[in-house]
Amino acid sequence: MNEKLNCEIIRDLMPLCSEGLCSEESRKLVESHISTCEDCRKLYAPLPAQEAPETAVPSETKAMQKLSRRLKFGKLWVTLLVLLVLGLGLLTTGQIVKVGSLQSFETLFRNIEVYPVASAVARGDFDRYAEYLSMGRSDNLLLMSNRDTILRQDVENLKTTYQAAFGDTKVKSIFIMSAYTEMVAEKSKVIMSYISVKYTDGREIMLEANKDVDGLWVIELVQYSSNDEEAAQWEANQDPAAEYPSTHYPEDDLADALEFSIYHARYPVGFLEVLLSIEEKPQILDTRIKMISRRFQEEYRDTIRQNLTDYLEAGYLSPEFSLSTPYYDREKQAFYYVFTLTGQDDRGTALMTGHMYYDYRGMMPPEDTVIYPDSCSEELTDAMLHLFG
Numbered sequence: 351m352n353e354k355l356n357c358e359i360i361r362d363l364m365p366l367c368s369e370g371l372c373s374e375e376s377r378k379l380v381e382s383h384i385s386t387c388e389d390c391r392k393l394y395a396p397l398p399a400q401e402a403p404e405t406a407v408p409s410e411t412k413a414m415q416k417l418s419r420r421l422k423f424g425k426l427w428v429t430l431l432v433l434l435v436l437g438l439g440l441l442t443t444g445q446i447v448k449v450g451s452l453q454s455f456e457t458l459f460r461n462i463e464v465y466p467v468a469s470a471v472a473r474g475d476f477d478r479y480a481e482y483l484s485m486g487r488s489d490n491l492l493l494m495s496n497r498d499t500i501l502r503q504d505v506e507n508l509k510t511t512y513q514a515a516f517g518d519t520k521v522k523s524i525f526i527m528s529a530y531t532e533m534v535a536e537k538s539k540v541i542m543s544y545i546s547v548k549y550t551d552g553r554e555i556m557l558e559a560n561k562d563v564d565g566l567w568v569i570e571l572v573q574y575s576s577n578d579e580e581a582a583q584w585e586a587n588q589d590p591a592a593e594y595p596s597t598h599y600p601e602d603d604l605a606d607a608l609e610f611s612i613y614h615a616r617y618p619v620g621f622l623e624v625l626l627s628i629e630e631k632p633q634i635l636d637t638r639i640k641m642i643s644r645r646f647q648e649e650y651r652d653t654i655r656q657n658l659t660d661y662l663e664a665g666y667l668s669p670e671f672s673l674s675t676p677y678y679d680r681e682k683q684a685f686y687y688v689f690t691l692t693g694q695d696d697r698g699t700a701l702m703t704g705h706m707y708y709d710y711r712g713m714m715p716p717e718d719t720v721i722y723p724d725s726c727s728e729e730l731t732d733a734m735l736h737l738f739g
Contacts, residue, residue, distance in 0.1 A: 356383065357390055364394050448530045448539050457528040457541060464526060464543045464559050467567045471557060471608070472521050472547040474512040476505045483611060484566035496678050503683065504611040507710055511607045515600035522548045555601065568612050571605035598648065603711065610710035614685060615676045635662055647712040650739045654715075661733050667694040673706070685709065689716065693734045698725030702734050715739030 360383045366372035367380050384391040444454030470479040480501055528543040545557040556573040639662070643655040670692040676685050686707040693700045704719030715738050723731050 357387060360384070360387070360390050361393060364390075368394075451527065451529040453528075454530075457530070460528040460541050460543055461526045464528070464545070464567070465524070467559060467569065468524055468526060468543070468545045468547070468557060469521075471569055472524055472545075472555075474509065474516065476508040476512070479508070479569075480505050482567045484562035484564050484568050496680060499680075499683060500614065500678065504607070507607045508604070508611065511600065511604040511710075515604045516549065516553075519553075520550045522550050524548075569608060570612070571601070571608050574599075574601040574605070607710045635659075645713055646738070647714055650715060653739050654737075657733075657737050657739070661737055664729070664733065665695070666730055666733060668692060669694060679707075682707075687713075691734065691737070693726070693730050695726050695730045697727050697730075698723070700724060700726045700731050700734060702731075706738070713738075 360380055363372055363376050363380050367377050372380075380394070384394050440453065442455075444452040445456060448454065467479065467482045470476070470482070483501070483504070523546075525546040525548075526543055528541050530539045531542045532539055540560060543559040545559060546554060547557065548554045552575075554575045555571055557569055558572050559567055559569040562568050636659075639655055639658045642658060643651045646654050668691060670690070672690050674688040676687065678685055684707050686705045689704060689706050691702045693702065700721055700723045702719060702721040704716040706716050707714045719735065721731050721734060
């Protein structure tokens with residue numbers, strides 16, 4: 351066989367050798383030829399050695415770690431499932447028994463529902479609070495007919511008192527706990543929400559909120575902590591004989607403005623009447639005088655306290671005193687009571703009537719007063735006219 355024919359045969363076998371498809375004898379023949387033939391050697395590209403891929407065999411440590419992760423994940427799901435079942439069980443129990451602070455589905459949803467209302471009060475956003483504010487407690491038809499005007503006044507009062515109390519102080523946290531409470535008069539249970547608001551300066555206020563008959567909200571400020579050193583010292587001493595500091599705090603005005611926006615009646619019916627008309631023992635007259643004078647705005651209290659002292663020390667009596675339901679003066683845009691006062695001395699009696707205006711800060715001296723003497727002394731009528739400033 352000539353050399354040219356031999357090269358052609360070898361070159362035909364080369365692809366098979368490269369692919370590993372030829373026999374062992376053919377492969378040896380090709381390799382023997384290219385060892386002596388430079389031209390064929392340049393054309394030959396042998397198949398690279400094929401290394402069998404190694405199968406990754408996880409080590410014992412990795413296997414244990416994987417198993418541990420699976421076990422932990424399973425335990426987590428079991429724990430969450432148990433907590434979910436327990437939580438649903440407690441909420442269901444609370445929904446059935448409706449006792450105290452035991453949580454139920456209703457109280458849980460109430461916490462969520464009351465949050466935007468509480469947040470508006472806590473941050474001083476009273477334009478927003480006005481959207482939730484109930485006037486259901488103001489059952490006087492005259493007040494309700496002036497609702498928009500009164501609501502604007504309430505919002506301005508709340509803004510003013512909040513600014514004086516907290517200014518730009520930021521809210522740190524708001525915590526809400528809703529619970530069932532017994533309404534003795536209605537013989538029913540209602541949900542009351544108790545709200546703790548903490549500020550960045552360390553102060554805290556406690557609010558109470560519940561839904562009124564109109565589906566809107568009633569919120570009152572029932573407690574607060576101040577930074578006053580005198581009050582803090584009194585609390586530290588815990589001396590029951592010591593008189594609590596009489597300092598008036600801005601938080602007091604905010605509490606009064608919140609309460610006023612709900613009831614629009616500065617005092618419970620009959621409260622002032624009882625204070626003024628019941629004859630007390632001399633040793634507790636001073637306490638009664640202080641309680642009466644505090645029902646008036648702060649700038650009038652000293653004068654009224656002195657006038658009441660002079661009136662009672664002179665031996666004059668007031669067997670009857672009454673206040674009407676609240677009225678609203680549209681022209682003055684102010685609330686007022688119609689009052690009647692009966693005075694008595696050793697010669698006779700006198701009847702005085704008039705208007706007593708008031709706002710969230712308290713009552714003001716009477717206006718439009720008229721007095722009707724009946725055999726009494728001029729001193730009595732003069733004392734009555736000046737009794738409230």
